[in-house]
Amino acid sequence: MFSFEQLRGFVAVAEELHFGRAAERLSMTQPPLSRQIQKLEREVGVRLFDRDNRGVALTPAGTAFLREATRLLALAEAAPDLARRIASGTVGTIRIGFTAASTFGVLTDVLDLVTAALPQVEIDLYEMVTREQVEALLAHEIDLALARPPFDPALFGSRLIRREELVVAVPAGHALTTLDRPVEVGDLAGEPLVMHSATKARYFYDLVVGLLPVEHHNVVHTVSQIATMTWLVASGRGLAFVPRSASLLGIAGVVHLPLVTREPKPVELHLLWPRDSANPALPLALETLRALDPDATPRGLT
Amino acid sequence: MFSFEQLRGFVAVAEELHFGRAAERLSMTQPPLSRQIQKLEREVGVRLFDRDNRGVALTPAGTAFLREATRLLALAEAAPDLARRIASGTVGTIRIGFTAASTFGVLTDVLDLVTAALPQVEIDLYEMVTREQVEALLAHEIDLALARPPFDPALFGSRLIRREELVVAVPAGHALTTLDRPVEVGDLAGEPLVMHSATKARYFYDLVVGLLPVEHHNVVHTVSQIATMTWLVASGRGLAFVPRSASLLGIAGVVHLPLVTREPKPVELHLLWPRDSANPALPLALETLRALDPDATPRGLT
């Protein structure tokens, strides 16, 4: 195989059509350059120059090889720079895991901030439930997740990015909609309930259980996704506790009523990332995302 | 600048994720391979592998650099092969000069033959008059011309590829069209004549002068292109001597009448090429074009 030095020598001679001048341009003397070209021709298996005692001319094969050599050198020139920019994090890819409904209103903020600050960083989105997110983070299949507590702080870094109200989703026309004050837990006695899965939606499950005693005969369905839950409410199967931003789903036939809770905004969403991430773009993205205000109102909500 | 050996070493380690196995694959021992990678990393300015005492993993920069390295090696692999095929003539470009009208019916045969036999040889066409063709051949701006004698045999190789009749072009309805025998030179006494340029269309000029005494008061126009000549005939300015294939031009209002000449087919067209051509595809094309029969009837003529 030929070397880059040989290619550079070849290109110089091809451009100067003169061994002496080409050698000078390469800061070397003419004899080794001649030998370089000879060796290159031997290795390529083709005469690249027609040369006599008066000058040098490219053969047709040499003309074609010149194009290839130029491309090779350009690529070789650019490759380290690309690698350095990847390493610096200003270009690259960040893979973000998110749950379909629960991140409504935050994901767009995240995307806007990152693409504005790091335009050369590509963002890949992966829709998955929280448990899958955790596994994917550990397997380094994603770099960043939008997830809910609790997390193992030894494995993950995290930061609160959104804090919102828990509200009650009821079918349009339900008796509670006539209430002229926030719903209290006591108002819900005997109402059928669409409940969160204790395993797949652990966060909401714990939140609701801490709020009121879940009487099993009231639970008509157990699901894991906020969207599914809202559809069930719309079809009149029962009520559900959902984050306020669920109204952004825009599902017809559902009304979201304010709810009195101990904490005014008990539903938290966090950024989550593996502490041992090797993605150089991640720290830059996290720095950028400091601008997120957990108490901001998602766009589309009043 | 890094070397191809370093790139190969890098790719091997990136694929094996193990220095020892990679070294074995490269038929070398592990220590120099380690140093190769270290040196490569120094030259690129970026750590390409995360390595501890148990294994090796690509960094993000390393992943990106792997793509580039693979491309570089593939290109470097392919370049000599390309050059060799160019040198062998089975791929490449042949530039052909031709005159607009005079080569009607031959050029398509030439193109068909060459593209069939040498599908990877590209053909560039250059329309130019015979004198320009000769200059272009000498300057190596074209590789092959379709031209008419005479040529300097010291500079050019040539071969007869078409021999055809000289006919008389007359306007439709002209008195001669009622003749029920071939036209003879004597029939043309006093007829106005559209004549070939003595400089730019020397071949036809000499041919016509050898046929009949050109009386200058009969010459109404002097032009160099057969097409122009035929248009002038169509507009009734006079008669003209043109090769039989000129009828392929399909210009309305012109009739081509047989003419009695000393030679039955006095109009010759030759392939012409510079003896010092460096185009490896040219000999192959010429060999292919041996199949041309000078006495064949051009397609479209009966």
Added chain:
DNA sequence: AGAACATGATGCGCGGACGGTATCAGGCCA
């Protein structure tokens, strides 16, 4: 015609780079 000049190619000697052998340093496992 002949000398001066220009071209690229070749002979030779030296220094540096690279590969191999032997060994080291650190983490996992029994």
Added chain:
DNA sequence: TGGCCTGATACCGTCCGCGCATCATGTTCT
């Protein structure tokens, strides 16, 4: 704690490629 795995380092010999000097040959100027 001692073997065993990983990649890194020390040292040495060889070979490759550079520069210097010179050659072979063709052009050009006097």
